[in-house]
Each structure stands twice: as structure tokens, then as C-alpha cells.
Amino acid sequence: MNTTPSPPTRLPQKLLLSLGKAGINIFLVILTVTVWQSGSRLVNEVGKFLSFQKTEPEIDISNILIEKLRNASELTTAVYAMETVVPAQQSRQILGVTLGTTRLLYVAYGEVKAGVDLSQLTAEDIRVENDRVIVTLPAPVILDSKIDVNRSRVYDYSRGFLSLGPDVGPQLQSQAAQETLHHMIASACQEGVLVQAGDRAELAVKELLTLSGHEQVEIEAAPPNLTACPILPKIY
Template identity: 30%
Template sequence: MQRRLRKARGEEVADDLDDYGYDDYDDRPRSLGGGPPPRRVARGGGGGGCSQMSMVLAITVLALLIAFVFLVNSTLGGLGQLFGGGLPSMREIIVTPTPQIITGAAVVQRVTELSRLETSSYTIQTVIEVQQSQGNPIFDFFAGDALLLIAKGTVIAGVDMSTITSDDVSVGPDGRTLTLRIPPAQVFSTSLDNEATRVYNRSRGVFAPENRDLETLARQQAEREILQAACEDGVLTKATEQAQQALVQFLGLLEGIEVRVEPSSPDLTTCP
């Protein structure tokens, strides 16, 4: 607009003003010096600042990740020392089970190591009277010898596993069923408790001959009576039942194996 006014007044107007980006309708003020107006400078959209922030954020995340890994390693290391020797590896945790192969010979070897399996014990106290008689009450008063013994003894019964053979063991076709037939229960021993067994009374006539074996006879009689009392109370039957339970638990340690124990009739020849 100003250019047109100046031309109308007859003033000379430079035509190169169009080079500075002004057209006829540009009425923005010129510089006081009459020089060309300042050029427009394009400014960026802040790309450099965003790049710096992204880099700082990436470094922060990386540092946090390193700290987390260090913390986890330290914690696992402490737990490993606490439980002795380190935590198990994944290979140790996920293990393919090894199948067990059960044979009659292996079972025989395992149970015969038990030898005499003592499964029942009876403790009994009794009173025994023995005398040396002359066959006549009058003679016994002067020459007789009588002894009263208080005896306490123990009877032990069980099963002799050393007699088992492969014929007593059978394994099912699938290898998961085991049947064991045990030997007959028997009395292993009968013994007196010397500390609890004593002579309560002894009556000896003036003319009675010395008999040093009278107390020995009384002790032998006490053992027989204690054994008989235990047998009458079912010591062999109880020994058989307890042997079955003990062997089921013992062989039950074989993982995944069903165990059956078949009893035998007690050996009554070991009882009086």
C-alpha cells in the first residue's frame, strides 16, 4: 500500500523489495534504517529436548534393572547358605523317576538281614516252692529241705527271617505287587531277671543232707512255669501279628509297591 502511495506522489520506489517477502498488501513496518526487514527463521519443534529425556529415562530403567538382579542374586545366595549348599537347580527339581525292579532274590536278601525278628516280649512274676522230701512227714521235719523262690522272668518270641527262601516270595506280573510268606513264630528265649529273683524262705532240717542244687532246680522250674504262662496267654499269636505289621512297614519303604504278608501257623513245639 505504501509503495503505491509513493509511486502516486512521483517518488522512486525500488522494485527489489519483493525479494524480502513483502507483497503489495504487506503493511508491516520496515526497519528504521530503511534496510531490508529481518528474515523469518524457522524454529524446530523441540526434537533435541525429547531425545535427551528419552536417553535419561533409558539409563534410569537400566540402572533399576541391574539393582533388581543384584538383589535377587543376593537373596537366593543367602537362602542357599541357609539351607546348606545352595538351592537346587531346575534339573534337580524336575527329575524323571527311575522305575524300580523288584525281584524275589532282592526281597530275600533284604529280609534275611533282619535275622531273628523279635516281635513279642512277656514279663511274668511267679512264686516257686521246691523241697527235698524223705517220704515221711516225721523224717521231713528232721531231714527235709524246702525252698520258696520269688522269680521274675521274660519270654521273647518272634520269627526267624533267616530261614526265608525265594519260594516264600512272589512278585506280581506287573512288578508292583509283592507277597511274602513268613516262617512260623517261635519262642526265642526264656530268662530270669537275677536282680528281681530271690529266695524268699528256706527250711532245712537238722539232719538234712546238703543240697546245693535246690535253688538251681527252683530256678529251672520258674522258667518252665513262666514260659507256660506266656504260651497260654497267646505269645506266639501276638508275635505272628506283630511280625506281619513290622514287615509290611519295612517292605513298604519300596515306593509304589503293594506288600502282602501271609502268616504261618505258630511253632507250638517251642511251648511246653
């Protein structure tokens, strides 16, 4: 009895189709992941390229120092005080003949203040070199001068024989005060008040900047202009 041999065993076509679809799906997944990773790196690189670089803030310390010193305005570093007796007189005349003379002795007390005007500082006056600050101060000047009317007084007032001198007490007192003020400024300059003011201003500004955190401070000061001081008048 002859039997017909069975055909070789073959995978069903559906199974082959299923395996083929699975392989394609796996390939697509791998391809997607690869593209996603590459895309992420690309996005990161583009982001880095387009991102703004942060730089350290630049601060002009010179302007800060100028404002700090200008706030001190007029830095008074030396005061000269004196008390003096100043005579003043005025005569009454008719046709060139003196009828009487009014004399006044005024005891005046006043003060002369000297220092530097920090409001004159400019950007060129402050230099910053690494950690060192170099400041060039303006020349010391007379900042204020005045007569203390509460401590001044008329010591003697006379209109002469029969009071024939003019009654000009207030005018003579004002004249004496002006002469006293002029005399005080001249005396203060001769006593070196401007030199003292310049030296003390250097110390004061250096201490101010040192307390503000600047360890290396160098002060350069212009010499006082002594020719601007008035000439000492004669008191008679």
C-alpha cells in the same frame, strides 16, 4: 591373382588333450565321491549289524528282599514277662526214714520272647508280581526265654528241725529256676504270645518293605504251632 583359401580353424591338439584330461579327472573325482559315500553307508550298515545291542539290566528283586529281611534275623515282636514264687524241697533219708527236709521258696522274674526267624526265608517265600510283593512268613516261635537273676531272689530257705535237712540251697535254687522257666513258657503260650507275635510280625515286615519303596505289600503268615508249647506244670 588367385589366393589359396585358408584351412578351417581347428583347436590345437594340446588344447584337446587338456580338455580330455580334465574330463577324465572330473569323472574320477565324481566316481571317487560316489564310491566313498556308498562305502560310508556300507560301513555304517555293517557297524550297525555288528554292534552289540544294549538291553535293560535284569535284577532279581526277590533275592534283594530276602537279604534285606534276613538281615533282620530273629524278629522279636512279643515279650511275655512274669514274676512268680516257686517252692522247691529235698529231704535227707536214712533207711527210708526222713530225718529232715530242706525247703526253699524262690521268687523268680523272667521273660519269654516270641517272634519269627527271618533267616529261614527262602526264594519261594517271596513272590514279585508286577508292582506287588507277596511275602510268606515262617510260623512264630519262642525265640528266647530266661530268668533275670538280678531281679530274682530266694524268699525263704529252711533246713527244718535242728537243720537236719540237706544243705542243698544252690541245687534247689537252680531247680526252682528251671521249673519257673518251664512254667513261664507254658503260661506265655496260653496267654497267646505266639498269636500276638505273628500278628505284629506281619505289620513289622509290611512296614519295613513299604518304607523301602514297595507300595503294594501282601504278607501271608503261617499259623503258630501251639502243640509245640509245653504243658503248664503244677506248682506246689
